[in-house]
Amino acid sequence: MTRPIRATLLALAAIAAASPAFAQSPVPTSGRTLAATCTGCHGPAGRSAGEIPSINGRTETQLAQAMLDFKNDRRPATVMNRHAKGFSDAEIAAIAKEISANWR
Amino acid sequence: MTRISISRRGFTGSLLAATALSACAVQSEAPAKARVVVIGGGFGGATAAKFLRLEDPGISVTLIEPKSEFQTCPGSNYVLGGLKRMSDITHTYAAMTGRHGVRHVRDMAVAVDPVTRTVRTAGGQSFGYDRLVVSPGIDIRWGAINGYDEAASLRMPHSWQAGPQTVLLRQQLEAMPDGGVVALSIPANPFRCPPGPYERISMIANYLKTTKPRSKILALDSKDAFSKQPLFQDGWAALYPGLIEWVPLGKDGKIVEVVPGEMTLVSEFGQKHKVAVANVIPPQFAGKIARDAGLANEQGWCPVDPFTFESQRHKAIHVIGDASIAGAMPKSGFAASSQAKFVARAIAASINGQPAEAPVYANTCYSLVGPDYGISVADIYRSTAQGIVAVQGAGGVSPRTPPDAPAHRHLEAVYTHGWYASATREIWGS
Numbered sequence: 001m002t003r004p005i006r007a008t009l010l011a012l013a014a015i016a017a018a019s020p021a022f023a024q025s026p027v028p029t030s031g032r033t034l035a036a037t038c039t040g041c042h043g044p045a046g047r048s049a050g051e052i053p054s055i056n057g058r059t060e061t062q063l064a065q066a067m068l069d070f071k072n073d074r075r076p077a078t079v080m081n082r083h084a085k086g087f088s089d090a091e092i093a094a095i096a097k098e099i100s101a102n103w104r
Numbered sequence: 105m106t107r108i109s110i111s112r113r114g115f116t117g118s119l120l121a122a123t124a125l126s127a128c129a130v131q132s133e134a135p136a137k138a139r140v141v142v143i144g145g146g147f148g149g150a151t152a153a154k155f156l157r158l159e160d161p162g163i164s165v166t167l168i169e170p171k172s173e174f175q176t177c178p179g180s181n182y183v184l185g186g187l188k189r190m191s192d193i194t195h196t197y198a199a200m201t202g203r204h205g206v207r208h209v210r211d212m213a214v215a216v217d218p219v220t221r222t223v224r225t226a227g228g229q230s231f232g233y234d235r236l237v238v239s240p241g242i243d244i245r246w247g248a249i250n251g252y253d254e255a256a257s258l259r260m261p262h263s264w265q266a267g268p269q270t271v272l273l274r275q276q277l278e279a280m281p282d283g284g285v286v287a288l289s290i291p292a293n294p295f296r297c298p299p300g301p302y303e304r305i306s307m308i309a310n311y312l313k314t315t316k317p318r319s320k321i322l323a324l325d326s327k328d329a330f331s332k333q334p335l336f337q338d339g340w341a342a343l344y345p346g347l348i349e350w351v352p353l354g355k356d357g358k359i360v361e362v363v364p365g366e367m368t369l370v371s372e373f374g375q376k377h378k379v380a381v382a383n384v385i386p387p388q389f390a391g392k393i394a395r396d397a398g399l400a401n402e403q404g405w406c407p408v409d410p411f412t413f414e415s416q417r418h419k420a421i422h423v424i425g426d427a428s429i430a431g432a433m434p435k436s437g438f439a440a441s442s443q444a445k446f447v448a449r450a451i452a453a454s455i456n457g458q459p460a461e462a463p464v465y466a467n468t469c470y471s472l473v474g475p476d477y478g479i480s481v482a483d484i485y486r487s488t489a490q491g492i493v494a495v496q497g498a499g500g501v502s503p504r505t506p507p508d509a510p511a512h513r514h515l516e517a518v519y520t521h522g523w524y525a526s527a528t529r530e531i532w533g534s
């Protein structure tokens with residue numbers, strides 16, 4: 001997603017106070033940031049506190065496959081199909097990589 | 105000691121300088137890279153405080169929140185419906201202060217000086233900040249409905265901030281004789297938790313159906329349409345036939361005046377409804393501190409940069425949660441927490457001289473129509489210069505006619521509790 005000039009200027013002015021490094025335009029969303037949208041339901045580090053399945057301790061392939069299956073309606077779900085459609089395939093790969101590497 | 109803000113010293117990104125500055129900060133124990141103050145320990149603020157520490161333990165985080173225990177609005181409708189007790193929706197700051205090293209100041213923030221970058225509290229303490237996160241939630245607009253002031257709310261509770269108001273409405277429902285009318289007055293957009301009033305109608309109906317079956321609910325709405333409307337109305341027809349009457353704006357549903365002494369609600373065109381219990385959910389605006397600090401617009405909500413949630417009115421202040429204008433994102437706890445996680449990353453990145461990432465946010469609002477009947481609305485969001493938008497082709501509401509509807513509604517009811525357990529553990533519990 002490209003960031004229009006107005007917003008960049010706003011951000012520049014806003015951030016200049018604290019750190020000049022913020023002056024760069026935003027980098028693509030990292031797997032870590034993308035995966036932060038999952039924990040409200042799946043629990044911190046994917047360890048669920050309740051009735052939603054835990055998703056920690058899975059391989060990258062398992063996670064990516066599950067997400068792609070949800071996204072493409074190949075796997076029935078109540079809510080995951082609606083969430084998975086919000087991410088590109090590349091983002092899904094980044095999420096799977098992040099979770100498999102860091103959520104134990 | 106006077107705090108000199110980093111920007112006024114012409115700070116150029118050197119961590120050494122930041123450390124030196126912090127060393128003479130009034131409140132700091134150990135030298136910190138930067139000081140972040142968070143106002144409000146609810147869904148937005150508590151998440152931000154904890155995640156700032158997770159992002160970078162070198163950042164000192166001071167959370168200003170008067171309460172020692174936080175009672176969540178999510179789940180408060182289940183207390184009204186008799187499914188949960190107040191203790192089930194009560195959380196403490198023990199993990200935050202103990203495990204994560206957040207400093208919890210039990211006080212009310214009363215003033216923000218964006219020039220000297222200082223927050224003052226009711227107790228007379230001052231805290232300098234390099235970055236301020238403001239998440240005070242909503243305030244009730246007393247007087248927006250004629251006659252609805254704080255005294256009136258003790259007779260006709262709003263129960264839109266969880267706590268004593270929740271308990272009061274529950275007690276009134278318990279005390280009401282069978283056959284009474286329970287009225288709700290519901291505000292126009294925007295307000296905290298778009299599906300909240302309709303989940304509340306459902307939960308009160310669940311209580312009445314099982315204990316006071318001759319009673320009725322009269323829902324007086326200032327809108328003609330509402331969140332997840334077909335799903336709610338299908339559920340009401342299936343679970344509570346004849347119990348709920350919903351009156352939209354177009355049928356004179358808007359309440360403009362209350363007479364608490366007579367338990368009467370008066371509509372725009374002068375209809376008087378005398379009822380046994382009145383739950384008045386009034387119009388709202390950003391919490392007082394946000395308005396007093398000059399962060400709000402004429403409507404009382406806070407405009408922010410969609411990429412950073414930094415205030416459009418004052419630099420180095422990020423307004424998140426219900427108080428902010430977050431484009432397509434609803435005023436929900438899930439949304440507030442999602443915003444907080446991203447903003448914590450963005451602030452930590454900025455402090456550490458790293459580039460900002462393109463934001464992603466999520467929301468899911470689960471609602472119980474009945475104890476075993478759940479529905480939801482979900483979305484993923486991205487930022488554009490025009491504001492925050494929902495990703496096209498993703499998200500949306502639960503299907504209206506799934507293949508096995510009872511099983512589907514059952515599962516979503518189960519996941520409603522699952523979301524609550526995981527979300528509150530993530531914020532207050534671990």
Ligand SMILES: Cc1cc2nc3c(=O)[nH]c(=O)nc-3n(C[C@H](O)[C@H](O)[C@H](O)COP(=O)(O)OP(=O)(O)OC[C@H]3O[C@@H](n4cnc5c(N)ncnc54)[C@H](O)[C@@H]3O)c2cc1C
Pocket residue numbers: 143144145146147148149168169170171174176177178179180181211212213214239240241242263264265296297300304391392393424425426427435436437438439440468469470471
């Ligand atoms: C009945 C009901 C049901 C709901 N159900 C759901 C649901 O199922 N899912 C969902 O996602 N959302 C739900 N919500 C919405 C959710 O409660 C809010 O969107 C969420 O609480 C917003 O978070 P916040 O951080 O903006 O404010 P809050 O969570 O309200 O936190 C604000 C905090 O700031 C503190 N504060 C205020 N002013 C000051 C000050 N000057 N100094 C210090 N501290 C201050 C307050 O004490 C409070 O603790 C529901 C709301 C209601 C009313």
